[in-house]
């Protein structure tokens with residue numbers, strides 16, 4: 001009898017409720033392919049945009065680009081069944097099984113819990129790419145919009161590890177969280193420019209990185225650019241509204257290794273908030289609300305393909 005696996009699918013664009021979990025047959029592997037049993041799948045707002053129909057593409061859609069898991073079957077000589085891995089750049093990782101290629105996998109560092117490993121790679125590699133797009137010196141002051149979210153939480157820590165001083169924006173409920181990370185916290189909303197100047201304490205802002213996509217983030221970037229700052233965005237909104245340079249991220253095993261070095265050397269932390277796979281609709285509702293603190297991750301602990309995989313639970 002053909003084996004099946006669960007996968008989150010949207011057969012039309014719309015609200016989170018368009019997503020359902022379907023059973024699909026397991027297809028034979030082609031040369032070079034690796035099939036991984038997913039243990040944790042990091043959630044990324046781009047999937048909420050795709051689901052809503054704001055990011056092109058065609059239905060049916062599957063979701064999930066990053067994950068941690070255990071190789072189930074491999075036709076890539078670099079990987080074997082039972083290997084514990086972290087993956088990125090995948091299509092359809094919100095599933096029991098995901099098909100990928102060996103160059104989009106790295107060995108899962110033993111010390112990383114499954115949920116952290118599932119959510120670290122996208123946010124971390126994005127953060128490194130953003131920092132690499134800027135010319136900065138230790139001691140420079142940078143501004144990060146939406147500093148308390150999945151990417152922001154990693155980005156601010158990686159920036160501080162590089163010796164930068166970070167001012168981060170968040171709502172009132174996340175000011176203490178940012179302070180604990182070592183960030184100079186600022187509440188977003190009217191008067192942002194003055195509060196940022198106050199937090200900078202007379203120092204120039206060398207760069208701003210927009211993860212919020214708000215009009216005020218774009219407006220402030222224009223103001224800062226006129227004062228000589230480098231201002232970039234990681235979101236399409238302020239690229240479209242204000243023409244901010246949009247950083248596109250090329251994830252790689254090399255960048256993952258760089259991320260892990262900084263993570264270990266810098267004693268970085270990633271706060272993860274987990275939901276079960278059956279709560280994938282809820283995960284999309286949370287992404288739509290845009291108030292996650294740290295990284296949202298789907299836990300696949302009930303994945304039947306992990307059953308014989310030792311310490312995967």
Ligand SMILES: NC(=O)c1ccc[n+]([C@@H]2O[C@H](COP(=O)([O-])OP(=O)(O)OC[C@H]3O[C@@H](n4cnc5c(N)ncnc54)[C@H](OP(=O)(O)O)[C@@H]3O)[C@@H](O)[C@H]2O)c1
Pocket residue numbers: 044045046122123126145146147148149150151152169170171172173174188211212213214234235247248249287290291292293294295
């Ligand atoms: N270019 C790329 O390759 C790339 C890669 C990854 C991610 N991204 C994009 O980067 C963005 C951030 O991703 P993420 O995973 O970090 O998102 P996220 O975790 O959903 O971000 C949530 C955070 O946004 C904050 N926030 C909401 N409205 C805000 C505002 N007006 N000003 C400042 N902060 C605000 C929230 O703070 P409060 O709860 O305190 O309000 C919350 O902590 C997304 O749009 C994502 O698509 C781009």
